[in-house]
Amino acid sequence: MRSIVLGLALLVLAPLAQGQEKGLWEKKLEDDASRESLTFSAREPNYILFTYMSSPNKAPYRDLIAQSSKNELDKAEIKFQLALQTKAADNLFGGNGDLWFAYTQVSYWQTFNNETGAFRESNYEPEVYLSFLTDYKLLGLKLRTVDAGLVHQSNGRAGLPSARSWNRAFANFMFVRGDFALGFKPWVRFSEDAATDDNPDIENYLGHYELRLLYAWKRQIFSAMLRNITSSEHRINSELNWSFPIARRLRGLVQYYHGYGESLVDYNYNMNRIGIGVLLTDWL
Numbered sequence: 001m002r003s004i005v006l007g008l009a010l011l012v013l014a015p016l017a018q019g020q021e022k023g024l025w026e027k028k029l030e031d032d033a034s035r036e037s038l039t040f041s042a043r044e045p046n047y048i049l050f051t052y053m054s055s056p057n058k059a060p061y062r063d064l065i066a067q068s069s070k071n072e073l074d075k076a077e078i079k080f081q082l083a084l085q086t087k088a089a090d091n092l093f094g095g096n097g098d099l100w101f102a103y104t105q106v107s108y109w110q111t112f113n114n115e116t117g118a119f120r121e122s123n124y125e126p127e128v129y130l131s132f133l134t135d136y137k138l139l140g141l142k143l144r145t146v147d148a149g150l151v152h153q154s155n156g157r158a159g160l161p162s163a164r165s166w167n168r169a170f171a172n173f174m175f176v177r178g179d180f181a182l183g184f185k186p187w188v189r190f191s192e193d194a195a196t197d198d199n200p201d202i203e204n205y206l207g208h209y210e211l212r213l214l215y216a217w218k219r220q221i222f223s224a225m226l227r228n229i230t231s232s233e234h235r236i237n238s239e240l241n242w243s244f245p246i247a248r249r250l251r252g253l254v255q256y257y258h259g260y261g262e263s264l265v266d267y268n269y270n271m272n273r274i275g276i277g278v279l280l281t282d283w284l
Contacts, residue, residue, distance in 0.1 A: 024216045025181035028284055029144050029174060033098060033133050035087055042281040043083040043102045043127075045243070047253050049277035051079045057269040060162040061120070077120065078109040079275055092130070100149075102127040108263060121263045127151040129170075141175040141182065148172075151187075155264045163198045164264035166190075183212035205235050205260040205268050214283060220244045221283055227261065235270075237261045243282050251279040 035041060056073035085102035092099060107122040129149020136143040147170075154165030170187040186209040194200065207228030215222045220243065227237040237259040246252050257273040260266070 021178065023176060023178040023180070024284055025174075025176045025179065025214060026142070026144055029176070030133070032087075033131065033145070037087045037090060040084050040086050042283075043085040043104055044081065045241075045253070045282050046082055046084075046280040047255075047277055048078065048080040048280075049253065049255060049275035050076070051255075051273050051275035052076050054272040056120075057266045057271065059269075060265050073120065074110055074113040076112050078111045079106070079273075080109075081106045093132075096132050098131050100127075100129050100131055100147075102129070106263065121155060121265045123153060123155050123264050125151060125153040129172075138175065141177045143173060144176050145174045146171065147174075153264065162265055164202075164267065165198055166192075166202055179216040181212075181214040183210075183214075185210040185212070199264070199267055202267050204231075204233075206237065207231065207235075216284060223283065228259075235260050243279055246278070251282055253277055253279050 032041065053075050056075060058073060061073060081104065083102070083104040085100055087098050087100050089099040091097065104125040104127075105122060106125075108120045110118055110120050127149055129147045129151075131145055131147045134143050134146055150167070150169055152165070152167050155163065157163040158165075167190045168187040169190070170185060172183060172185040175182040175184070188208075189203055192200075205228065207230075209227070211224075211226045211229070213224045221241075223241045223243075225237075225239040228235050238257070239262075240256045242254045244252050253276070255273075255275045257271070257275075260268060260270055262271065262273065
């Protein structure tokens with residue numbers, strides 16, 4: 001945890017020495033706003049990673065494990081993310097306000113397990129949201145975009161004990177300064193019938209908001225994601241990423257996850273994971 005705090009401090013303090021010139025993140029947000037409708041771009045980085053986790057969550061897979069003579073899940077697996085978005089309509093409110101659709105999928109594949117060898121978990125996340133360009137100043141940062149929308153997330157296992165899903169309304173505030181960006185994303189979960197709710201306590205582990213810090217430096221990008229940091233029971237979710245150039249357009253990614261909620265099936269399970277791989281698209 002000490003390393004996480006130090007990394008966040010470096011992310012925040014490094015850009016404070018910069019001037020107020022337009023930086024990479026502001027240009028990125030403006031490029032997205034000016035993008036032609038019905039063309040696709042990356043919602044988040046698209047990547048494939050070889051990963052190693054400290055201790056797999058076996059509870060949701062008792063039946064699968066029972067069929068294997070190994071009687072366990074592999075700690076090593078492949079993780080990949082596909083995240084795309086497209087603008088559906090421009091300037092719906094007096095020259096501002098674009099309508100976007102997005103889809104994100106994160107999958108965890110027990111590639112090296114010769115007996116189970118299946119996709120352990122996949123999360124599917126379609127979104128629809130409105131995005132507005134803004135120009136407000138706050139504590140030395142510029143609030144450049146405000147988004148508001150709806151998101152559904154599930155693991156596609158309806159009717160099974162390992163089914164997980166939730167629906168939310170969210171906002172996202174993107175602050176920029178030089179080559180630094182800060183995203184604040186609060187949400188409100190829509191209530192479900194208690195008899196059919198797959199994960200009634202999910203907010204106790206994933207919280208009510210997400211913070212994302214991004215910093216670009218010499219063709220490298222450092223990012224941190226934090227959720228539930230005010231939890232009195234220390235149920236923090238954190239992810240650190242470092243991406244870097246390898247050759248031409250090929251980029252590498254190192255990712256570290258600590259805490260709860262890396263995937264929906266593990267929303268209430270505390271774990272550590274380290275991964276290394278390649279990016280198909282980065283934040284920038």
